[in-house]
Amino acid sequence: MSASASQLDATFAALADPTRRALLARLEHKDNQSVSTLAQPFAMSLPAVMKHLDILDDAGLIRRAKVGRTVTCTLVAKPMEDAMAWLARYERFWTQQFDRLAAYLDSEQDRPAAKRRRKKPAKPNRT
Amino acid sequence: MSASASQLDATFAALADPTRRALLARLEHKDNQSVSTLAQPFAMSLPAVMKHLDILDDAGLIRRAKVGRTVTCTLVAKPMEDAMAWLARYERFWTQQFDRLAAYLDSEQDRPAAKRRRKKPAKPNRT
C-alpha cells in the first residue's frame, strides 16, 4: 500500500505551504467546513485560498462536495499516512545519530558509520 | 522541540521532489558519499544535482564537508523527525477513518470480521 512517487510529490508539495497546513489543521479541528468559513481567518483573497484548496484537492488531502451554493471540505488523511510511512524509514537514522556522535567522540577513527561499535544506551528499538 | 513554520516549509518542499527523495534514500543506505558519487545514477547534469543538494542543505536535511577537492554529504534526519511530528497530529484522524470503514463493514455483515480493525495505533511514544 505504498504511494506512488508522484502521489508523494503532490502530498509533500501540498504540505510545504503554511496556509495549506493551517487549512488542514482547521479541518482537523473541525471537519466539513465551507470554503468561505475556511478562508475567513486568512489575510488573503478568496481566490487565493481557492487555489490552495485546489492544490489540497489535487493531492487528495481534501474532498469537496457541493450542496446548493456552498462547498464543504472534508479531510482525507490517507496521503499523509503514506508520507509518514515514507519518512518512517529514517526514524532509525535519527535515533541512531546520538549513537554515532557518541561513537565518533569516543574513538577518533571515523569509519563510514552505519555500524556502532559501542554499547547502546539500551533504547528499545520499536518499529 | 517543534520546528518553526518556515523550517517545515523548507523540509516539506525539499521532500516534494523524487530526485531529492532518492538522494536522501541513497544517503540512508550509505552515508558520507561524495557529490559525484551521489549524482552518478541520475539522468541529469551535475549542476542539476547540485541544485537539489543545495535545497537539501538549505532545508538542513544534509550537511556537506569539503576534504581536498571532494565534498561528502551526510544525512541529517532531524528535520524529517519534525515533519513526522507534524503529520502525527493526523494519525488519529486516519485511524478514525479506518474505524469508520470498519464500523461500516461490521454493519454490512453482522460479523466482527473486519481484517484491518485497529482500534489504536498503540505506539508507545518513548521520550
Place this chain on the structure above:
DNA sequence: TCAACACTTAACTATATGGTTAAGTTTTGA
C-alpha cells in the same frame, strides 16, 4: 423577481523550481 451570497474563472504579475550548457576554481597525481 432579483439582489445578495458563495463560490469560480480569467487575466495578470512576480518569484521560485528544475533543468540546460559553458566557463570558472581548486586539488591532486603522474
Place this chain on the structure above:
DNA sequence: TCAAAACTTAACCATATAGTTAAGTGTTGA
C-alpha cells in the same frame, strides 16, 4: 608542471507557485 578530477558559478529557459483584481455562474431567500 600541468592536465584531469571534482566541484562551482553564471547565464539562460520553461514551467509552476502564490498572490492580485475583476468579472462571471449558480442558488437562495425576502
